[in-house]
Amino acid sequence: MMATSITWIYACRLANTPSRRHAVNGRDHFAFSDVRRIVTKAAFDDNFTLLCPPAGKSVDNSVVTALLQLAA
Incomplete structure (x- = not known):
């Protein structure tokens, strides 16, 4: 859902309508x-x-890790 949302946000910010x-x-x-x-x-x-x-070396953020585990 996040990737879809980001794609539509990107589409809203385009200067020209994409060709079909x-x-x-x-x-x-x-x-x-x-x-x-x-x-x-x-x-x-x-x-x-x-x-x-x-991407470089990942930083372990325990709050983000816990939220992602709850979402999974």
Whole structure:
């Protein structure tokens, strides 16, 4: 659910409406897969590591760990 929410938040902040990959007559709105395709293209960009650097050594935060265990 978190990944879906982040994807839709990203879609809301786009300057232009994404083009439809599978266009349907009478529908001018875009689908989740259209936004996911844009995110995938951005992730394979060479400059992606500037935005999301590779993960380093993880920091153990006992509060976050406990919350994640409760959610699982």
